[in-house]
Amino acid sequence: MQKHHSMSRRDFMKALGLGAAGAGTVAAAVPLFKDLDDMMSHGETLDHTFKRAWYIKERPLGDPTTETDWSMVKGHENNYIMNSTGGQNYGFTAEERAERSRLGSEAAAAGVARGYGGFMTRDYALSNGAGVVLNFDWTQPKTFGYLNVSGLPKYQGSPEENSKILRAAATFLGASSVGFAVLEGDEKKICNIVHSEGRPFAWEDVEWPYDTDAKIVVPNNRTLYAIAIAEEFSKELWRHGTNDFGAGQMRGAANSDRYRRWSIVYRGLQRFLTYMGYMAFGYPNHQARGLLPAAADGILTGLCEGGRNANINISPEHGMCQGYFSLVTDLPLAPTAPIDAGIRRFCKTCGKCAETCPTNAISHDKEPTFDLFDPNLYQFNKNNAVKFIAPGKKNWVSDSYACAWGTNIRSGCCNCMGGCTFNVNNGAGIHSLVKSTVGATSLFNGFFARADSIYGFGLTPDDKKAEWWDKSLPVSGIDSTICASDGAYRKRAY
Numbered sequence: 001m002q003k004h005h006s007m008s009r010r011d012f013m014k015a016l017g018l019g020a021a022g023a024g025t026v027a028a029a030v031p032l033f034k035d036l037d038d039m040m041s042h043g044e045t046l047d048h049t050f051k052r053a054w055y056i057k058e059r060p061l062g063d064p065t066t067e068t069d070w071s072m073v074k075g076h077e078n079n080y081i082m083n084s085t086g087g088q089n090y091g092f093t094a095e096e097r098a099e100r101s102r103l104g105s106e107a108a109a110a111g112v113a114r115g116y117g118g119f120m121t122r123d124y125a126l127s128n129g130a131g132v133v134l135n136f137d138w139t140q141p142k143t144f145g146y147l148n149v150s151g152l153p154k155y156q157g158s159p160e161e162n163s164k165i166l167r168a169a170a171t172f173l174g175a176s177s178v179g180f181a182v183l184e185g186d187e188k189k190i191c192n193i194v195h196s197e198g199r200p201f202a203w204e205d206v207e208w209p210y211d212t213d214a215k216i217v218v219p220n221n222r223t224l225y226a227i228a229i230a231e232e233f234s235k236e237l238w239r240h241g242t243n244d245f246g247a248g249q250m251r252g253a254a255n256s257d258r259y260r261r262w263s264i265v266y267r268g269l270q271r272f273l274t275y276m277g278y279m280a281f282g283y284p285n286h287q288a289r290g291l292l293p294a295a296a297d298g299i300l301t302g303l304c305e306g307g308r309n310a311n312i313n314i315s316p317e318h319g320m321c322q323g324y325f326s327l328v329t330d331l332p333l334a335p336t337a338p339i340d341a342g343i344r345r346f347c348k349t350c351g352k353c354a355e356t357c358p359t360n361a362i363s364h365d366k367e368p369t370f371d372l373f374d375p376n377l378y379q380f381n382k383n384n385a386v387k388f389i390a391p392g393k394k395n396w397v398s399d400s401y402a403c404a405w406g407t408n409i410r411s412g413c414c415n416c417m418g419g420c421t422f423n424v425n426n427g428a429g430i431h432s433l434v435k436s437t438v439g440a441t442s443l444f445n446g447f448f449a450r451a452d453s454i455y456g457f458g459l460t461p462d463d464k465k466a467e468w469w470d471k472s473l474p475v476s477g478i479d480s481t482i483c484a485s486d487g488a489y490r491k492r493a494y
């Protein structure tokens with residue numbers, strides 16, 4: 001018989017050091033639960049396959065907590081991004097690129113000489129092991145076979161039924177979270193217009209997607225649907241941010257691992273949808289860069305909210321440590337709504353990521369802004385901000401090129417993700433209560449943001465990083481039971 005946690009809301013408030021007045025305010029906003037397990041078993045649900053915590057509220061389609069002026073939104077030329085070769089050539093001068101490379105090599109050598117976790121032989125070996133990905137093709141390879149190859153009829157179901165089946169298949173194949181959108185109207189506007197390596201995306205009246213050396217073709221004669229997928233990665237390793245010698249290869253292994261796992265999910269879903277009788281496409285030749293800006297798609301389909309670092313999303317279930325990907329199909333799917341879990345409101349009063357960013361790449365402003373094109377906001381590539389920012393979102397300024405500079409010259413960074421207040425382990429009950437309180441009221445946000453002693457998390461000191469090799473951790477360092485409530489797994493809302 002399962003033993004219930006005994007911490008009550010009163011205990012929780014006491015642990016936070018809040019008095020009766022604080023407890024009363026929370027009591028007014030938070031529903032009454034017998035104990036933690038009672039609270040975590042309450043969830044809103046699309047269907048029973050995706051049960052979420054009670055405080056995660058759905059918003060209207062197309063209206064995420066990242067305020068969006070859809071009249072300004074247009075597709076991005078995705079060759080102007082900081083982490084592509086073309087983008088780096090665009091963002092930095094030749095002298096800056098050479099200097100960046102020299103400083104990066106020096107930082108790695110200093111880390112190796114010191115011998116801390118992240119810079120040992122086994123760490124480099126792990127990072128390289130995690131970096132193995134399957135090949136990508138824009139659409140299903142002919143070797144998969146096409147419709148009805150096995151004599152089975154093409155699968156036909158309602159959009160709701162199809163969504164349920166696709167979520168079950170994607171989860172089985174390795175996806176942490178799955179959402180859906182119809183690729184029409186405003187959602188279609190976010191599609192990239194140029195791939196990161198320079199070929200344009202062309203929408204044409206064709207029966208099947210294809211690509212040539214000159215273009216990447218998307219069928220324009222049918223309704224298409226986006227499948228948004230998130231891959232959680234190791235929170236533990238992501239806390240290996242940069243201190244004196246950079247984040248190093250252990251944090252790098254956690255980063256690479258999402259692409260390895262995504263490549264398996266992508267190929268698996270392509271084959272799954274082939275045998276269902278539908279198309280599945282999205283990434284021409286690279287595991288990270290496709291037709292859709294996957295982070296935006298994650299926000300619009302309700303997997304997460306946008307955070308203070310405009311390049312990073314935050315999920316109520318998985319925190320900041322998720323990678324976002326997307327796939328396109330013609331299997332009809334029911335769209336999932338954007339969410340409000342109190343996360344973006346929390347970012348207004350938190351700002352911890354901006355404080356720990358070593359290159360001042362994240363805004364310290366309380367409020368986000370639509371005015372992201374002021375050259376004075378950026379440290380590099382000042383006069384060409386318009387090329388690397390997708391317009392129409394009210395966001396905090398994130399200086400992508402300053403981040404690329406700072407990350408490289410320190411041999412890795414990601415203090416913003418590792419140290420984010422939401423980078424907590426879900427198994428710890430008090431964090432569930434904190435997150436639910438944040439979702440219900442913003443009154444305590446300032447207090448929570450600085451309550452590191454209560455959270456017990458944060459960046460790992462350099463001399464403690466090697467201890468990771470002594471820990472007993474779950475598969476891939478992630479909690480795959482989040483959102484699961486069947487199959488003899490622990491029953492909970494998240």
Ligand code: SF4
Nearest residue numbers: 307347350351353420
């Ligand atoms: S550290 Fe704080 S401000 Fe930064 S993304 Fe996380 S919650 Fe938001």
Ligand code: SF4
Nearest residue numbers: 357403406413414416
């Ligand atoms: S990765 Fe490091 S440099 Fe880049 S935004 Fe995050 S904290 Fe700043």
